[in-house]
Amino acid sequence: MNFKINTNKNPAMSKPVYIPRKQSGYAHTKCYLSHTNGCSTKITGEHCISHNLLNKIEKQNKTIDVVGLSWLPKDEMTSIGKKSLVSNVLCSQHNSDLSPLDSAIGDLVEAIGSIDVEYQNPIPIGVNYCVDGSHLERWILKTTLGLVNSGQIKQRSGEPFRLKSKCIELLCSPAARWPLGWGLYIATPIGKIYHSSSFELLPQHNAETGELLALGLKFNGIAMTFLMGRPNPKTAFGVRRPSKIIFLKDLVKSEIAFSWSNNKAGKTITFSHAGVYSGPSPDHQLSHEE
Numbered sequence: 001m002n003f004k005i006n007t008n009k010n011p012a013m014s015k016p017v018y019i020p021r022k023q024s025g026y027a028h029t030k031c032y033l034s035h036t037n038g039c040s041t042k043i044t045g046e047h048c049i050s051h052n053l054l055n056k057i058e059k060q061n062k063t064i065d066v067v068g069l070s071w072l073p074k075d076e077m078t079s080i081g082k083k084s085l086v087s088n089v090l091c092s093q094h095n096s097d098l099s100p101l102d103s104a105i106g107d108l109v110e111a112i113g114s115i116d117v118e119y120q121n122p123i124p125i126g127v128n129y130c131v132d133g134s135h136l137e138r139w140i141l142k143t144t145l146g147l148v149n150s151g152q153i154k155q156r157s158g159e160p161f162r163l164k165s166k167c168i169e170l171l172c173s174p175a176a177r178w179p180l181g182w183g184l185y186i187a188t189p190i191g192k193i194y195h196s197s198s199f200e201l202l203p204q205h206n207a208e209t210g211e212l213l214a215l216g217l218k219f220n221g222i223a224m225t226f227l228m229g230r231p232n233p234k235t236a237f238g239v240r241r242p243s244k245i246i247f248l249k250d251l252v253k254s255e256i257a258f259s260w261s262n263n264k265a266g267k268t269i270t271f272s273h274a275g276v277y278s279g280p281s282p283d284h285q286l287s288h289e290e
Contacts (some may be wrong), residue, residue: 014103014104018172019033019171020036022037023093025038030091033091033168034186036172040091044092048090075277101138108131108256112219114127121274122224124252134174135243135260139175141170142171146214153203155205160210162209181231181240182227185224186226187238189269189271199217202216204216212228213227225238240266241264242257245270246270246271248270248272
């Protein structure tokens, strides 16, 4: 007999994370939030991709496998060390202010990995998790700003991406109004999806202006897109801000529920567990723009 347990019944919102203006009256020239005049005098060697996430991937996989950074071989998954992902683009004050956002991506990756492990048991049980979706979106904004400002992602020409000014406002204030269509989309499953302890990045931009339009992401094989614009058609990138992801294995159901600040969640996405594999993931690469 399979038993089901609930770790949390309803997703709860985390404490708001915001960047106050003129807290110190100082603007550090190397901090990308210097316009707030709330900088400290010290620039931190912060991981542009959350240390929380890197630790979980390293723990599960023993190495950090990544594709999509400007200095890595094109379209090739590469194992790297965490120190390679350190950037100096935030002062210690703003790094501290934004650090609570990192827990959202850690929660998501840990939940997917835990469900995968549980479903490998002879008699698996269903488990439920909750993730703050609004924190997850703003973590992606923080990561995008860090990647662009540190040069970890660039245009094919080597020129830096241009970022829409709204990105800074949305990162600094949880009360900022999101433009229509902006936000996190999770792709609905088409065929088999291979879960692996790695992450992938795919910047999508306007080739004429260099403006960054979207960041494609994969965590544990789940494809997502953070869109900075309106999709056409509406379902082109999957479900915007889904209410939950359900993982099925026979009669056992596990789920990851998301909380959103506007309480307007999208549809539920369902995955069916097909089995396990060994070796490199057959679909670990993202298709890059030409």
